[in-house]
Amino acid sequence: xxxxxxxxxxxxxxxIMITSLASAHHPIHGKFDPAxxxxxxxxxxxxxxxxxxxxxxxxxxxxNQPVNWAIELENPSILVDNGWKEDSLExxxxxxxxxxxxxxxxxxxxxDSVTLxxxxxxxxxxxxxxxxxxxxxxxxxxxxxxxxxxxxxxxxGIGGIWSYPSExxxxxxxxxxxxxxxxLLDNIxxxxxxxxxxxxxxxxxxxxxxRQLQDDPTYLNCKPPGGPRQYQSxxxxxxxxxxxxxxxxxxxxxxxxxxxLIYLDGxxxxxxxxxxxxxxxYYGRSTGNWEGDTxxxxxxxxxxxxxxxxxxxxxTNRLSMVEKFTRTxxxxxxxxxxxxxxxxYTRPWTASWELSWLGGKELPFSLCQHNRQ
Amino acid sequence: MYKGxxxxxxxxxxxxxxxxxxxxxxxxxxxxxxxGEWSGNTxxxxxxxxxxxxxxxxxxxxxxxxxDNMEIESVELDPTDWSVVISADGYxxxxxxxxxxxxxxxxxxxxxSSNGRGDFEIVRQ
Numbered sequence: 001x002x003x004x005x006x007x008x009x010x011x012x013x014x015x016i017m018i019t020s021l022a023s024a025h026h027p028i029h030g031k032f033d034p035a036x037x038x039x040x041x042x043x044x045x046x047x048x049x050x051x052x053x054x055x056x057x058x059x060x061x062x063x064n065q066p067v068n069w070a071i072e073l074e075n076p077s078i079l080v081d082n083g084w085k086e087d088s089l090e091x092x093x094x095x096x097x098x099x100x101x102x103x104x105x106x107x108x109x110x111x112d113s114v115t116l117x118x119x120x121x122x123x124x125x126x127x128x129x130x131x132x133x134x135x136x137x138x139x140x141x142x143x144x145x146x147x148x149x150x151x152x153x154x155x156x157g158i159g160g161i162w163s164y165p166s167e168x169x170x171x172x173x174x175x176x177x178x179x180x181x182x183x184l185l186d187n188i189x190x191x192x193x194x195x196x197x198x199x200x201x202x203x204x205x206x207x208x209x210x211r212q213l214q215d216d217p218t219y220l221n222c223k224p225p226g227g228p229r230q231y232q233s234x235x236x237x238x239x240x241x242x243x244x245x246x247x248x249x250x251x252x253x254x255x256x257x258x259x260x261l262i263y264l265d266g267x268x269x270x271x272x273x274x275x276x277x278x279x280x281x282y283y284g285r286s287t288g289n290w291e292g293d294t295x296x297x298x299x300x301x302x303x304x305x306x307x308x309x310x311x312x313x314x315x316t317n318r319l320s321m322v323e324k325f326t327r328t329x330x331x332x333x334x335x336x337x338x339x340x341x342x343x344x345y346t347r348p349w350t351a352s353w354e355l356s357w358l359g360g361k362e363l364p365f366s367l368c369q370h371n372r373q
Numbered sequence: 374m375y376k377g378x379x380x381x382x383x384x385x386x387x388x389x390x391x392x393x394x395x396x397x398x399x400x401x402x403x404x405x406x407x408x409g410e411w412s413g414n415t416x417x418x419x420x421x422x423x424x425x426x427x428x429x430x431x432x433x434x435x436x437x438x439x440x441d442n443m444e445i446e447s448v449e450l451d452p453t454d455w456s457v458v459i460s461a462d463g464y465x466x467x468x469x470x471x472x473x474x475x476x477x478x479x480x481x482x483x484x485x486s487s488n489g490r491g492d493f494e495i496v497r498q
Contacts, residue, residue, distance in 0.1 A: 198429075200401060203452030207473060215474035217397055304400035316400040318429055342429040343400065 029182055029212050030219030032072075032110040036101040040069055040109065041117065044093045049076055049086040052366045054124070056089065056111065058097065071097050071111040073124055077364030078234060082126045089114070089123050103214060128181060128234075130164035130356035138330030140293070143243065149293050149327045151239035151248065153359075160359040161253065162333050163236030167353035170195065170228055170309035170339070183311020185209055194313065201314045201344040208312035217306055222368035224258045226282030227308030227321065228337045231355065235364050239325075248288070248295075253363040262286040262297050269298050282306055284321070295325040316343030331357040397476045398497070401427035403450060403457065409495030411466075411484045417441055423459075423495055436461050457482075466493055 042060035045068065056071040073079065076086075089095070094117035102108040114124045141154030153159050169183030172195050178186040185191060191206045208215060217223040225233060235253030242249065246265035252258050260283035269287040281303055288297035300320045302308070308315045319341040326334040336352035339345065398405050407423040414421075417437065425434035425448065432448035443462035450457050455470040457480060468482030477496055484493040 200450060200452045203455075204402065204473070211474065217399060221397065223397070304404070305397040307399060314400055316404075316427065316429070343427060344429075 028072075028110055028219065029184070030214050030216045031102055031104075032100045032108075033103045033214070034100050034184070034212055036103075037099070038101050038109060039096060039098045040071075041096050042069065042094070044089060044091050044095060046091055047086060047089055051076055051364065052368065054079060056095075056097070056114070058095070067107065070108045071099070071114070072108060073111050073114070074126055075235060075364055075366050077366070078126055079124055081358075081361075082124075084124050094118060095123075128164070130166075131358070133331045133356070137328075137332075140327045140330060143241075145243065148290055151241055151295065151325060151327060151333070158360050159238075159362060160357055161236035161238050161361050161363055162231075162355040163234065163253075163358050163361075164356040165232045165234075165335075165353050166355075167351070168232055169311035170232075170313055170337075170351045172196070172349045173352055179311065182213060183309065184213055185311070194311075195339070196346045196349055197313070198344055198346055204314050205312055213312055216312065218368075222256060223306040224256065224282040225252065225254055226284070226302060226306050227315065227319070228323075228335075228339075228351070229307065229309050230254075230260065230283075231335050231353075232310055235366055236358065236361070238363055250283075251363060254366055254368075256368050257363070257366070258282070260286065262288045262295075264288050264290075269300060284319075293326060297321075297323040297325070299323065314344050315339075315341050318343035328354075333357070396498070401432075402455070402470055402473055402478065403427065403432050403448065406498045407480065407495040408498055409480075409493070411491060411493045413489055413491030414484070416486075416488050421493075421495060436464070463487060468493055 040058060040060050042058040044056055045059050046057040048055040048057070052075055054073040054076055056073065058069045058071055059066040060069055096115045096117055097109065097111050097113070099109040099112040111124070113122060115122050141150040141157055142148065143150055143155060150157070168181045169179060171177055175193050177190045177193060180186070188206060188209055191209060192202055194205070197205060218225055230237060230250065230252050233252065233254040237253060238251040240249040240251060246263065248262040248264065250260040250262065252260070263286065267287060269285060281301070282305070284299040285301040286297050286299040288295055298320065302315065302317055302319045304315065304317050308319070319339070321340070322338040324336040328334050333355045334352065335355060336350060338348055338350045340348040396405070403425045404427045405425065407425070409421060410419045411421045412419050421437060423434060423436050424438055425432050425445070432445070432450065434445040434448070436443040436445065445459060445461045447460045448457065455473060457468050457470060459466040464484055464486045466482065466484045468480040471479040471481055479494060479496045481494045484491055
């Protein structure tokens with residue numbers, strides 16, 4: 001931990017505790033080091049309210065000289081969802097910020113908490129809990145043409161997105177493991193229980209965990225959140241059903257506003273069809289069909305250029321996935337994925353979680369701008 | 374004359390490879406194309422190219438594909454310390470993976486055969 005006069009630096013233990021209160025799900029550990037917890041007291045000089053991340057500029061007095069620090073916060077849309085506005089904090093305000101310092105040693109920290117010095121009131125705080133759902137489950141909207149469940153707003157419905165995943169990283173169903181919102185294990189000894197990994201894959205997963213996820217290519221190189229990771233982003237996603245052309249667009253709120261296509265027209269799940277060139281890439285090649293009220297999607301053709309989950313579980317180009325999407329009520333989407341990757345795992349395994357419907361909300365405008373390498 | 378031409382072409386191919394950044398590879402750490410040197414190798418020259426793949430059970434590959442075509446007979450990876458032993462055509466290479474999480478990770482160590490021994494270092498492309 002750095003020692004800087006005039007700047008309060010709190011213990012790592014307290015920092016980790018505060019971190020657990022935050023709800024950022026971006027791969028920020030590539031830029032900020034959770035082992036470098038620190039606290040700053042100063043005067044706000046500017047609030048830069050823009051995507052992908054809001055910044056507070058703060059003058060901190062150090063040896064009787066003002067030193068300017070940058071405090072990085074969540075995406076504006078997430079802050080808005082939590083009731084905050086650009087002018088919720090104004091220049092001149094005295095604040096205390098707790099967070100983690102940038103790995104490159106520059107005067108930047110990730111703000112886990114921002115507190116007004118005079119009143120002790122928190123600003124720009126974010127909750128990871130989904131909004132409360134109606135006590136009585138609302139019925140699933142259906143398409144009149146085929147009576148299939150609508151995966152989005154449905155006919156005549158208002159728009160919305162799926163967000164607030166109940167799990168933040170892939171873990172085999174039935175395994176109870178404690179980790180933070182970035183997929184960082186609380187206890188590295190739990191690594192082998194996360195999934196049935198081959199020896200090399202387990203060693204690589206442990207290595208990534210021990211490096212606090214700083215090598216995450218989604219941050220370092222703005223790589224898309226391919227595989228199941230796209231359903232564990234706090235920026236949400238939309239499922240747009242193109243009934244006429246028998247396909248579904250998965251529009252992602254994160255990862256440079258990428259999209260993924262799921263074909264329902266019975267085409268071959270491998271190879272090139274009709275000139276499309278979407279494999280082998282970050283989202284693979286997906287074909288699906290309805291089994292009752294569940295959309296079952298098979299995907300192959302992944303490259304190996306990305307992490308397919310928060311937390312850094314490895315995969316190879318032998319990965320194939322079977323995903324099951326079931327809208328259990330109007331406000332809930334149950335997502336289940338079976339991972340079959342004989343290049344990295346000893347057997348197929350399954351993970352599942354739920355996403356919540358945020359009616360009337362559009363995908364936030366978020367573009368990855370890190371691209372440091 | 375012929376050997377010199379081959380060697381020259383290999384160097385040119387290597388320079389072309391090296392002029393591009395390494396492709397990301399977040400899967401098996403040995404998979405990919407590697408270029409570097411096994412210094413003091415009077416039989417095949419100092420310059421070496423190795424291509425390796427992972428089929429889920431074993432690492433396969435070839436040394437100096439297109440010129441010497443030495444098929445890799447076995448690769449032992451110990452993930453506890455990321456040490457690697459490569460056996461091919463009478464050669465044994467003992468090396469360690471360095472900078473594991475970088476696309477341009479390295480394999481650094483030594484080579485030996487009945488004809489000699491020396492330092493070994495290749496970098497993933």
